[in-house]
Amino acid sequence: MELTLLPIGVRPGADEPAGGCGAGCGCGGDGGFDGDFDADHEYDPLECGLDPGLAELIAAGGLDPVQVEDIAHLAIEEDLDNGVDVTTVATIPEDAVATADFTARQAGTVAGLHVVEAVLSVVCTDEFEVERHVADGDRVAAGQVLLTVTARTRDLLTGERSALNLLCRLSGIATATRAWADALAGTPARVRDTRKTTPGLRALEKYAVRCGGGVNHRMSLSDAALVKDNHVIAAGGVAEAFRRVREEFPGVPVEVEVDRLDQLEPVIAEGADLILLDNMTPEETAEAVRIVAGRATLESSGRLTLENARAYAEAGVDYLAVGALTHSSPILDIGLDLRAEGRD
Template sequence: MNFTERLRQSRIETVALSLREDIGDGDITARLIPAQKQTTGQVITREQAVIAGREWVNEVFRQVDSSVCLEWLVQDGEPVRPYQVLFRMEGTARSLLTAERAALNWLQTLSGVATNCAGYAAKVAHTGVRLLDTRKTLPGLRLAQKYAVTCGGCHNHRIGLWDAFLIKENHISACGSIADAVGEARRIAPGRPVEVETESLAELEQALSAGADIIMLDEFSLSDLRASVKMNKGRAKLEASGDINADTLIPVAETGVDFISIGALTKNVRAVDLSMRLG
């Protein structure tokens, strides 16, 4: 199953879960309004942001009331300014109010990820480095967050434990050596990317000799990162990692590594401030 289909299925399931936890056995406050009362509304952002999550909003309204009509005025990945209208809606007042919180929760959270990523990406736009997310995601929301990462101009690392090898210290210890671990990876899943985490220039040389596709340089100093790029000579892709943040990012990117993985892209996220207005 490809990522697009996994994402579609995940979206349906996680939206349904978000509605169950919010609506329970019924929205009793919405019942104050006559069932057939029609109205319109719009959602605005109160701050500058990069938008992500349109299809999650669409799915919320589809599951609540498929007769609601939405008109989007922005695309995912588009930067927006404060008080800009993101989308308009038309339907029964009950349906719009019942769907409001779940829809905004999805849009504000995923837009928060995209906005955060766009800020990081802008800092290293003058280099050739690609910024990667990690598996440090909100439980149950990994695919949604990884989608939002791409809306913000960053890139996805492996999706989970199943789609690529990432051989770390404990794997190496259990297998006996870097060479043995890489060899076993090639045997059990030919064609899958093999990445090895290293903690020194000596381990980097071992990973290069073993033929790893990607080599993670964990907690390397700037001088060792530059030495790694020279040692590598294009044999593998190099990924810097280890508590890299917005303040330390640029010097790392300028060492010439191919990738930088940053857990903060998805785990240190503030939701975008949105508002829905009816009528």
């Protein structure tokens, strides 16, 4: 089976080049990763305890099923803390079965439904049934049922909070991203994320950005180089910092941050692939686009809001980098409701 996966969790051999951003990375570099997990990697992304069909769906979304399963285990183990769900065990008969709906409490864009199924796979002691009403990336209305699950009542209630924590978080990111994507509609510019993610949840949060219509920046420090102000200070200049990265890692895409227009020509002369325009006004951005004249990909960062996003896009940049997508997006309110006829 050919699956397009982001290289999360892959440990390439020492003889492989640095870098490895996947198909969802906005930098356009492949980092030497072609999505083919062959025998040389000795890695099978579907080797996990999840249902094979579910694992394939997760993999098709660009996620590592093994990592998703690990996150699900961690969430449940954290919630149980080596004990049991005392409230549920005390109040629900062991053999009780219920049907429950994951329902949106507010309108938004959903992401993480297969992650919910992974959590249920971890917590459910018996087989469970799932009815999928929407897909990740769909816009949903308040009151809309997203997923229906029939399982042991104890398992449903024990896994409820872990499943909702992830679903609400990822759907909130997708919803916020969709608002930016809508603001840029009709322009060539795309909104993309940063590495300002929750430790341990980066792959899921960047997946949520894709569900919302955005694209991913580098997945890790090894995927691509980003020469920022502190690198410039330490190296003694923008061009010198770029030159050192290019010499050390010739196959890795290099993006250089500039905050003045006079820094553009030197980094272009060195051969920068991407240039990050930091804290420039829309007018300065338009001038930067004129100076670069298509010789490098341009990205705006800083001072960006939904209100001025279109002004930056119409100035001619290729990307708007918005760290708030993953570090500040509010959750999308989603609940789990047991159906009355399913209660015991």
